[in-house]
Amino acid sequence: MRTCEEPRPPNGQSPIALAAGQSEYGFAEKVVEGMFIVVNSITIKIHSKAFHASFELWQLQGYSVNPNWQQSDLRLTRITDPQRGEVLTFKELTWQTLRIEADATDNGDQDPITTPLRLITNQGRIQISLKRRTKDCNVMASKLMFLLDDLLWVLTDSQLKAMMKYAESLSEAMEKSAQQRKSLAPESVQITPPAPSTQQSWSQPFGVSPNASSIGQYFDKHDMKESSYHLLISRLDLHICDDSHTRESGALKHGMLGGAIQLTFRRMAFDYYPFHRAGDACKHWVRYSEAMETRGQWAKKLVSEFQSKIEKL
Secondary structure (H helix, E strand, C coil), X not given: CECCCCCCCCCCCCHXXXXXXXXXXXXXXXXXXCCCEEEEEEEEEEECCCEEXXXXXXXXXEEECCCCCCCCCHHHCEEEECCCCEEEEEEEEEECEEEEEEEECCCCCCCCCCCCEEEEECCEEEEEEEEEECCCCCEEEEEEEEEEEEEXXXXXXXXXXHHHHXXXXXXXXXXXXXXXXXXXXXXXXXXXXXXXCCCHHHHCCCCCCCCHHHHHHHHHHHCCCCCEEEEEEEEEEEEEECCHHHCCHHHHHCCCCCCEEEEEEEEEEXXXXXXXXXXXXXXXXXXXXXXXHHHHHHHHHHHHHHHHHHHHC
């Protein structure tokens, strides 16, 4: 993989649907989604103008799950609402070991001497939820949860500085991509329900008659109102050590060795909602609490004041 100076255009319709000669969510999509994938090892290399990185995964497995993140009948791993013309699908990826390594490139803006950044983790998993339109299979919203167990990470100060520079080098490309997605984000439009077909009834379990109201309620329960990305770490032990070999020789002669700091985080979580508009409700957020109501009122007040100033100008 290589980072782009300018974001690429959207991919368009699903290649699976096009290869099958269809334009809507149908049999070909369901067959591919039902596959159970097992990969012994996979290596992903990322190249950027400032750094290059590699991700190595061992014992990777990918499979469909129900909305409760349990393996079950494939017909229960998707929720189709014919009235909305939308379908929800749920996937899970698991692995035994993950190794991440990043280093500066020769032509980057990094310091001449940098320490490669390395991270090795044990078991982890990614939970993926997708909401697509049935008429063209375009993704309307997605939810990605990155779950890790106990994590031990030893960092030197030079590695920490390098990591900040790597993130800074990616921020420009990520900002351009976010602007493109926001400009192409679909507005709330009325979707014409597709004509009923035999394929739509496959998403319902045997012995259950399709009921529009019950399907709509079940769909609302697991619906993604907007795209979001989440990181949850059960326990993180972070050790930051001073690089003594980078100090001046005079400091070492006087016995001034480097120090260290240890940080322990439990149930550390990061939630990112890239398309959330200022002043909109937050009740659908993963970790919503009543304390956010005050923040919501404060945000609405700022938005109204900003809009009034713009109208005057």
